[in-house]
Amino acid sequence: MAELTEIRWHGRGGQGVVTAGKLLAETAMGTGQYFQAFPDYGPERMGAPIRAYTRLSPEPITIHSQIEEPDVVLVLDPTLLGTVPVTEGLKEDGMLLVNTSMSPAEVRQITGFRTGKVFTVDASHIAIEEMGREITNTPMLGAFARVTGFFDIDDLAEQLHAWFGKKITAEAIEANVRAMRRAAEEVMEG
Amino acid sequence: MSKFEALTGNAAVATAMRQINPDVVAAYPITPQTSTVQTFADFVADGLVDTEFVCVESEHSAMSACVGASAAGARVMTATAANGLALMWEILYIAASNRCPIVMSLVNRALSAPINIHCDHSDVMGIRDSGWLILFSENGQEAYDNLIQAVRIAEHPDVLLPVAICQDGFITSHALERVEIYDDADVRAFVGEYKPQWPLLDLEHPKTYGPLDFYDYYYEHKRQQVEAMEHAQRVILEVAEEFNRKFNRNYGLFEPYRLEDAEVAVIVANSTAGTARVVVDRLRDEGLKVGLLKPRVFRPFPAEELADALSHLKAVAVMDRSISFGAMDNAGPLFLELAAALALHGVQVPMADYVYGLGGRDILPHEIERVYRDALKVAETGRVERRVTYLSVRE
Numbered sequence: 097m098a099e100l101t102e103i104r105w106h107g108r109g110g111q112g113v114v115t116a117g118k119l120l121a122e123t124a125m126g127t128g129q130y131f132q133a134f135p136d137y138g139p140e141r142m143g144a145p146i147r148a149y150t151r152l153s154p155e156p157i158t159i160h161s162q163i164e165e166p167d168v169v170l171v172l173d174p175t176l177l178g179t180v181p182v183t184e185g186l187k188e189d190g191m192l193l194v195n196t197s198m199s200p201a202e203v204r205q206i207t208g209f210r211t212g213k214v215f216t217v218d219a220s221h222i223a224i225e226e227m228g229r230e231i232t233n234t235p236m237l238g239a240f241a242r243v244t245g246f247f248d249i250d251d252l253a254e255q256l257h258a259w260f261g262k263k264i265t266a267e268a269i270e271a272n273v274r275a276m277r278r279a280a281e282e283v284m285e286g
Numbered sequence: 287m288s289k290f291e292a293l294t295g296n297a298a299v300a301t302a303m304r305q306i307n308p309d310v311v312a313a314y315p316i317t318p319q320t321s322t323v324q325t326f327a328d329f330v331a332d333g334l335v336d337t338e339f340v341c342v343e344s345e346h347s348a349m350s351a352c353v354g355a356s357a358a359g360a361r362v363m364t365a366t367a368a369n370g371l372a373l374m375w376e377i378l379y380i381a382a383s384n385r386c387p388i389v390m391s392l393v394n395r396a397l398s399a400p401i402n403i404h405c406d407h408s409d410v411m412g413i414r415d416s417g418w419l420i421l422f423s424e425n426g427q428e429a430y431d432n433l434i435q436a437v438r439i440a441e442h443p444d445v446l447l448p449v450a451i452c453q454d455g456f457i458t459s460h461a462l463e464r465v466e467i468y469d470d471a472d473v474r475a476f477v478g479e480y481k482p483q484w485p486l487l488d489l490e491h492p493k494t495y496g497p498l499d500f501y502d503y504y505y506e507h508k509r510q511q512v513e514a515m516e517h518a519q520r521v522i523l524e525v526a527e528e529f530n531r532k533f534n535r536n537y538g539l540f541e542p543y544r545l546e547d548a549e550v551a552v553i554v555a556n557s558t559a560g561t562a563r564v565v566v567d568r569l570r571d572e573g574l575k576v577g578l579l580k581p582r583v584f585r586p587f588p589a590e591e592l593a594d595a596l597s598h599l600k601a602v603a604v605m606d607r608s609i610s611f612g613a614m615d616n617a618g619p620l621f622l623e624l625a626a627a628l629a630l631h632g633v634q635v636p637m638a639d640y641v642y643g644l645g646g647r648d649i650l651p652h653e654i655e656r657v658y659r660d661a662l663k664v665a666e667t668g669r670v671e672r673r674v675t676y677l678s679v680r681e
Contacts, residue, residue, distance in 0.1 A: 121462050122292045131292070133462040158560030160425075160457050162648045 099155075101246075102163045105148040106182050107172035107233075109141050116172070116233035117148040120240070123247050123255040130157050145173075145180050152246065170240060171195060172232045174220065183209045193239060193283075195219035195232050200286030215243050217283040219275075226275040227268070238276030239283040249280050288468045288533070295426035295458040298465045299365065299391045299451075300325035302433040304335055305473035308389075309360035309480075312340035312351035316370035317403045318455040319393040323365050345370040349377035349388075356386035357495045359485025361437070364388065367455060368395035368409045375413070381448045382417025383511065384495050387440030388448040390418075391433060394556065394607075395455040396645045404646020405455040407555070407607040410584075411619045417511050419449040419518055420585040422555040426465045429453040431535055432582075434468075437477045438525045444517040446483070454557040456646065468533055476532060515586045522583055539588040541580040542595060544570060548577030550661035551596065553624060554605035555581045558642070558649050562605075565654045576658050587623055593631035600665035602628075602637045603657045605677075609641055617641075617674045636670045642677040653677055 103120070107113035114135045121133035132151040149163045165185045174196040176182060183192060188211040194203050200214040219235040226235075234256065241247040253273045260269050293301065299322045303311070311330075313323040330339045340355075342348045345366055356362045366374060371392060381388050396402040397409055410420060419439065423429040429451060436449040453459055484493050499507060519539070526537040541559075544566050545551055554562050559580035569576045579595060596602055604625075606618020613622055621639035628635060640657050643649045657677070664670055 118292070118462055125290060125292045125464055130464055131462070133292075134456075134460060157463075158424075159564045159651065160454070160461070160557035160560045161650045164650065 100151060100153040100157065100159075101168065102166045103150040103152070103168045103170065104163055104166040105150070105170050105172065106176050106180060107146060107148075108176070109144045109146050111172050112231055112233035113146055113148045113172055116170075116237055117150045119233070119237060119255060119259055120150050120152075122259060123252055124152050126255055127247065127251060129154055132157050145176055166190065168193065168240075168244065170236055172219070172236055174198075177203065177206050183207045186212070188212060191215070191243065193217070193236070193243060195236055197221065200284055204286075213243075213285065215239065215283050215285050217279050219279050222275050222278050222282065226278065227271040234272040235275040235279035238278070238280040242280035242283055243285070249277060252276060288466050288472075290464050291467050292462050293426055293465045293467075294321065294460050294462050295429050295453050296321040296393065296460065297325055298426035298430040298467075299433055299453075300329070301467055302430045302473070303363055303391075304329045305468075305470050306361075306363065306434065306437055306477050307335045307474065308337055308363040310338045310340060310352070310355035310362045311364060312342055312348045312355065312362070313364045313366070314342055314345045314348045314370060316345070316367050318395055318459045319365045319367040319370070319391065321460075322391055322393070345373040346377060349374040349381060352388045353377060353381050353384060353386050356381070356388050357384060357485075358487045359482035361441070361480040362386070362388045363390065365391035365393070367393040368397055368403075371409045372397060372412065375416075378413055378416045378418060378448075380496065383507065385446040385511075385514070386448055387446050389433065389436045389440055390448065390450045391429070392450045392452045393455045393459045394452050402645040403455070405457050405607070406644045406646065407452075408609070408644075410450065410452050411608045411610070413450070414585060414619065417447060417515075418585060419445075419447055419522075419583075421449065421451050421583055422581055423451060423453040423458070424557055424560050424580065425458050426453070426461070426463050429458070430465055430467070431529065431533070431537065434473055434476060435522075435525050435529050435537070439518065439522055441480055442517075442521045442525075443483060445514050445521050447511075447514050447518065452556065457557045472532065476529070519583070519586050519588060537582060539583045539591050540595070541582060543578040543580065545577035545579055545595065547575060549575040549599060550601040550603070550658065550665050551577040551579055551599050552603045552605060552654065552657055552661070553579045553581065553620065555584070555620065556607070558605060558607070558654070561649065561651055562654050565651050565658060568651075569655065569658055574658070574662060576662070581620070584620075587627070589623075589627035590631060592624060593628050593633045596628065596635065597633045599635050600668075601661040602635050603640060603661040604637065605640045605642055605654075605657065607641075607643045609644070615639070615674045621674075636664050636668060638664065638670050638672065639674045640677050641674065647678060649677070
């Protein structure tokens, strides 16, 4: 990974957006990288659009401003497309990864993001099939790891175990890991 | 063995509190400090500390309980922010005057009104004459390190003053970053066991705290507080040296960055210093001689040392995250104090003040770059066009 990578997450309150950013940060630490993870600090209400941010770097990170021009944007909730300006500030050669049943071409159409890379994965569908609930943060992490190559899927799986520990059942953790691996397999570029 | 953990600034502070294992913590929740005492309350409930955790009904009561416990002979800590600190105000003076070595985590946040939960430094600037020692922290690591050192500084027999350790609300208090956490036993050995000199609970040797003290001795007690402040700088440096030896981190009165051969410098505290460091590197790549000075110790104010460190510059730009309303040019407190320090120590350098980030308004690298470019122009012409600039404000 070269230099500093800035990531912005879009989701809705209650979807685990902040947790996803933290999971990514913890995984970065496990692989010897530096990181920052911070939410948008607005009022967080269930279902309201929220943003979270992650910085990753092989070097110590001292910058403490908000992220205005992310390298990567992740959209956890498909209904945010066309509602929230998810590509605002996204670098021209940046990367957009969306949870949706649509194709990357359709996402380009809706967002107007012509340059850079667009990936889609139906994380909601995967989450419901594997976990019985539309919790899309872990499948989106799997897709993220796959398309960026920042992390090994096995490292992420290990981090999931460490993170959730005894907070949820062993079966629930395994379901998360399955969803994550499936999303990594099914993510599409276009 | 120390280990690296992914912690928010508040969690790092709570971890330091767990390792210090104070006798008493009295606190009241207030954003953005709440997660510190909430996490610490978990440690108490889980039996990880021996602390008596006093839940109070306000910050005024929190600080009052801290004063009482400290006078009784306990090692005492608390945490607050913004309006919570403002509500403590009366008792902050009493804590300092009674020479109570209380250690407080202060998560900097804007004062109302209008209501705002985000970062600026107007809260801490309101207590700058209260008799508390005040230290700044750029990130969670520094807040953690400073808190551990604060215990030793506060309790030193030559000081016996309360200490506030600042960090930026949300920006670092809620950001997850890599923090080196030292071994519990090493931290406990470093802070040592607290041996209060004049505990109220030593019934064999009765004492009085805070009685009537009119024109006969009040003034002498104030004079003694000055003496304690005068000792504090030496003690802060001694504690830092021991800390640096033990934990391999370098702390002083302030931290210069690429300052030695610089022609212009920005002076900025807390998290924005980290952002400014990135700007310094960029401008240095362009061949521009720019540097940075990050204040760590604000009280006692190291006037002479700052004057020495800045004496070679052609221009100085101070960045203030608060306003001293009605003061000279409506500038910020850091600028005013530094301007006085340089003038009285014979350092003739053009200075300008940049107020920024009130109520959590973001401060971006390109805005700090603008401050540097202004300063470079001042260095060239020797003239300050505008004494005080309010950065990124609609006017």
